[in-house]
Amino acid sequence: xxxxxxxxxxxxxxxSVLNAGPAHGYEVVSQLRLRSDGEFDLPEGTIYPALHRLxxxxxxxxxxxxxxxxxxxxxxxxxxxxxxxxxATTEWRRFSASMDAVLGGAS
Amino acid sequence: MTPIEEYVAELGAxxxxxxxxxxxxxxxVEDHLQxxxxxxxxxxxxxxxxxxxxxxxxxxAREIAFAANGGWFGLGIRSATAIARIGAVxxxxxxxxxxxxxxxxxxxxxxxxxxxPASASPSQSSIRHWLAVQPSxxxxxxxxxxxxADDSLLLRGGAAVLLLVACAVVAGVGSRRYAPVxxxxxxxxxxxxxxxxxxxxxxxxxxxxxxxxxxRGQALSxxxxxxxxxxxxxxxxxxxxxxxxxx
Numbered sequence: 001x002x003x004x005x006x007x008x009x010x011x012x013x014x015x016s017v018l019n020a021g022p023a024h025g026y027e028v029v030s031q032l033r034l035r036s037d038g039e040f041d042l043p044e045g046t047i048y049p050a051l052h053r054l055x056x057x058x059x060x061x062x063x064x065x066x067x068x069x070x071x072x073x074x075x076x077x078x079x080x081x082x083x084x085x086x087x088a089t090t091e092w093r094r095f096s097a098s099m100d101a102v103l104g105g106a107s
Numbered sequence: 108m109t110p111i112e113e114y115v116a117e118l119g120a121x122x123x124x125x126x127x128x129x130x131x132x133x134x135x136v137e138d139h140l141q142x143x144x145x146x147x148x149x150x151x152x153x154x155x156x157x158x159x160x161x162x163x164x165x166x167x168a169r170e171i172a173f174a175a176n177g178g179w180f181g182l183g184i185r186s187a188t189a190i191a192r193i194g195a196v197x198x199x200x201x202x203x204x205x206x207x208x209x210x211x212x213x214x215x216x217x218x219x220x221x222x223x224p225a226s227a228s229p230s231q232s233s234i235r236h237w238l239a240v241q242p243s244x245x246x247x248x249x250x251x252x253x254x255x256a257d258d259s260l261l262l263r264g265g266a267a268v269l270l271l272v273a274c275a276v277v278a279g280v281g282s283r284r285y286a287p288v289x290x291x292x293x294x295x296x297x298x299x300x301x302x303x304x305x306x307x308x309x310x311x312x313x314x315x316x317x318x319x320x321x322x323r324g325q326a327l328s329x330x331x332x333x334x335x336x337x338x339x340x341x342x343x344x345x346x347x348x349x350x351x352x353x354x
Contacts, residue, residue, distance in 0.1 A: 024135075024138070024139075025135055025138075025139050026138070026139045026142040026143060029139075042166075043164070043165060043166025043167070043170070043171070044139065044143070044164050044165045044166065045136065045139075045165040045166040045170075045171035045174075046166060046171065046174060048132065048135060048136065048139075048171070048175065049171075049174040049175045052128075052132070052175075070138055070141070071134060071138065072135070072138045073131070073134075073135050073138075
């Protein structure tokens with residue numbers, strides 16, 4: 001899938017992955033790839049500016065975790081993030097249904 | 108250096124975030140790359156190849172840094188912040204020049220600093236205006252000098268303070284997210300600007316060009332302040348060159 005199209009929905013995709021549970025950046029990328037069957041395969045570094053932006057907006061929170069012996073940042077979705085995800089999901093499903101109706105009618 | 112260390116160093120060189128934000132970003136990146144490399148090694152690659160594969164998958168250091176720096180919006184903010192910083196220094200220069208001229212006028216005379224040259228022949232309406240607004244003056248030349256001194260303090264000084272406040276606000280907001288760019292161009296440009304301004308003001312005051320004709324003392328005060336600020340920038344540039352050479 002074209003990278004530009006994915007970038008436009010990256011925030012929603014990240015919120016969706018973290019809605020399933022806290023994770024650090026590498027896990028988020030792995031989950032994104034896994035859940036999309038490899039369709040969403042951005043340069044992995046692009047998620048970090050997005051994660052930091054979502055944290056500044058209050059949709060995510062994070063802290064350092066040293067359980068594994070390595071210092072890694074774990075992200076978790078906030079209540080505001082969950083609400084934003086619900087709204088984005090509802091909007092996407094409405095849009096997707098409309099597209100299906102139009103495209104299905106066109107064929 | 109390992110491929111991951113090289114990549115993190117390159118990424119760090121392009122980041123424009125505040126030190127604590129940059130340090131956090133690089134720590135996360137290093138951990139990510141190590142996790143990715145470990146997975147590549149577990150899949151059968153040699154450690155060095157695993158690191159290179161992890162770095163390739165992560166993306167271009169310049170592009171990731173550009174996104175981390177806020178993209179085009181961030182570039183706009185950083186440019187506005189840099190301009191505001193120089194604007195703040197310029198405003199301080201105008202304010203300092205204004206106050207210096209006031210001090211020199213008190214030590215010598217208002218007419219000497221703010222007065223018209225002896226050869227000047229203003230219109231009668233101008234003379235009447237000066238005498239009306241400066242009733243304490245005993246002649247029109249003194250009245251003109253006093254009026255110029257008042258205008259200088261109020262208008263130049265007031266405008267300089269307002270501009271200083273505006274620039275300080277812009278620079279303050281921009282500096283909360285981004286660190287100042289540590290490149291020679293941020294010193295060379297203002298060094299040259301202030302040095303050239305000092306030269307221009309000095310020439311105009313000494314040669315009696317239009318700007319220096321009316322309040323030559325003000326132009327000389329401005330030239331002195333501009334020269335001092337320009338010299339400070341050149342000294343900073345030389346010091347930075349010595350530090351960089353030592354490193």
